[in-house]
Amino acid sequence: MSDLQVREPFVRIVKRDQAPLSKHISVRALAILLALVLDALFIFFVTGLNPFSVYFVMFKGTFGTATRFSWAMRDLVTLLLIGIALAPAFKMKFWNIGAEGQVLMGGLLTALVMVYWGEKLPGPVLYLVMLLTSIAVGAIWGLIPAFFKAKWKTNETLFTLMMNYVATSFVACAVNILRGQASSLGKLNMATQIGWFPKLFGQRYNINILVVLILTFLMFFYLKYTKHGFEISVVGESENTARYAGINVGMVIMRTMAISGAICGLCGFLLVCGRDQTISTNTAGGNGFTAIIVAWLAKFNTFYMALIAFLLIFLQKGAGEIASAYGLNDFAASIITGVILFCILGSEFFINYRLIFRSSKEGKNDGERG
């Protein structure tokens, strides 16, 4: 073929067959290895540090001490819970970008009830009221865009996104009112600790961990084994098929978003009572957006979500640890974790496709083998 003027294209992308599990694992392992090598080069040449000690410090970010591990778990469940909340909406192909706002609204209502009714209501009733109001407001926050989508087919991505800003403004306003003359809000009911979660095994947020653990199982079963879950799958796959099967599509959209929003509202409640004992515009802290990645990468399986959330938290903690241990600025640490994340996400492409280069004779033979 050397006498041809026109040459074969330099590289072609060919879809792979269903790759076996061993292939999945080996591609991912290679991706992590590649990430570590790339990072080592970066660390060695740019920062002049020893890559191995940097990796060790990174590892310590999560596993260094029992307290560190416990903090990591606390942050993991926050991320995971929002991921769980997004799962039914995403499975329905309803792109709920508004978890941040739904969490904030849940937190806000919890905080308001805690401050204004804390002394008036008996303990158990107070928790119940905080729980119900936060769930209700989260559900409403999710229901509004769903209603417009079901009725007039508005774009839910923009709608839910905008609702975040509304929620943030509400919280900012409430914080200003609550702090009064003080320079900052501080912890709510600091003196009485009314409405705070009791300590369980030494930490208030252990209740959060417990609740999320239960919800992980519940959501998994809800999506997989219930009639609602089936309807969500059908609507997500094809609205026409859903109508054909006699499913009321608008109703399913609204119901599912109410559930999604309600779980976000619950997350706000857990954050205020169990973690922060206060409210601010940073209560959700961007978890509402990070959770989108978690839910998406896990393909809406809540158990995979736990794994992905762990990876993200591990990287985040590790980056923080590197930054403080070596006096690196945050950006250097972000590059290190960014490379790891990039390689892992990028490996997805090589699981689904392979490249054939011009010179490679094997490519052609490979094709023949089929």
Next chain:
Amino acid sequence: MECAISLKHITKTFGSVVANKDVSLDIYKGEILSLLGENGSGKTTLLNMIAGIYYPDSGEVFVNGKPVEIRSPRDAYQLGIGMIHQHFKLVDVFSATENIALGLDAKEKFDLKQVRKKAQEICDKYQFDMDFDQKVYAMSVSQKQTLEIIKVLYRGADILILDEPTAVLTPQETEKLFQVIRNMRADGKSVVIITHKLHEVLAISDRVSILRKGEYVGTVETKDATESLLTEMMVGKKVELNIDRPIPQNPVKRLEIRNLSVTSPEGVRVLSDINFDAFGGEILGIAGVSGNGQKELLEAIAGLQTVESGGSVKYYNSEDGQGPAMEVIGKNPRVIRNAGIHMSFVPEDRLGMGLVGSMGMTGNMMLKSYDSGKALFLDQKSPKNLAERIKEELEVVTPGINTPVSRLSGGNVQKVLVGREIADAPMVLMTAYAVRGLDINTSYAIYDLLNQQKKKGVAVIYVGEDLDVLLALCDKIMVLCAGRVNGIVDGRTATKEQVGLLMTKLQEGGNKNE
């Protein structure tokens, strides 16, 4: 004979699917070659490689005796190869002239008048009809196809590839297209037609090449070929090509459609004032150029379309077809089901409406029954049993009942869908393009299933596009044209020309109904 294109040992795979395996094929100059094969036999893939859409995994292509690499449609044009795809590639808001000009080289002068003059010459030469100022959105399917052909000729193609050109045409339009193709042959051009319609192959081509499951089977001179020989080569074994049509046994009225009108969300009246009856024990065929209201009609009856007030669809449940009728209009499919109306519907869009592609057979069986019972949880057992039964009885080829149905072949997808709909023991069975894209064996299996239902006393409604099949299978044929009933004819006495005419020409006071 001189070869225009010569393919040597072409192989192309997609993942584990071998679309073409070691295919060698010659296309002569000045001939019409039919490429015949069942759906999925790799016809389109093979010719897409000549047209530069795909690139072969291995093998060589020779054009006019010289080895070439065709990496893109642009390369193909430079070699004088033009392909007219099944889905037209035209800009809707442009006029015919502007669409032709789109293909000009950047170096050429952009002169619409010149383009038009040259295009007109092409039209005169091959006897096309074309209004060059007409916008594409205002054109009929056959006009769009003509425009595509002119576009390709304008760019100087000597080798034309037409992918299933007659699938969307009426018999009259097909004859016109064939005449044009013969004119092109007379001018020395090579024309390749991809098709699976045997009588067209015999009518138009000089030679027929046959592919089966991606492999080259052989080439025969058309003058030596017969339908049964070609079928045998195509399928790999002898196939009985007769469709059974038992005489209807005491038909009773099952459906009564009166004054049914539908206006689309865009405000177009897609169905106006439809009146007809469907009888148990009969197959009622619905013919028409696609897009003339067939889809809306079936969806309206199935409870999936909003209809204008005044329309009614009455369903008769009792044995003798008398008794109280149930109104279907105004109910959604679930309400219809729960009201005891036994109506099944095999929609045109199998994976987009009838089934959920990402679910296995079990999940798809659940679609119609999942909401039965009061429990919160799904009953997985009876759908699973049903799936097993259908897999067995209809010989569905699938790795397992939980394999996503979108991974099954078209024929097996349809078996799953039809199987589920029949399992409901319907009184009325509506099917839209039930054999579209299916191979001969599966098509005949589907005709058999429909006939079985007919013998059971089910009122079968069969929306079809192949007139030969409609005329062989149906007891009555209702022809839709522009959303109206343009006539109902007896399937045993009607001729193809008669139906073809009803499909295209609205009769005076065409809404008559005997």
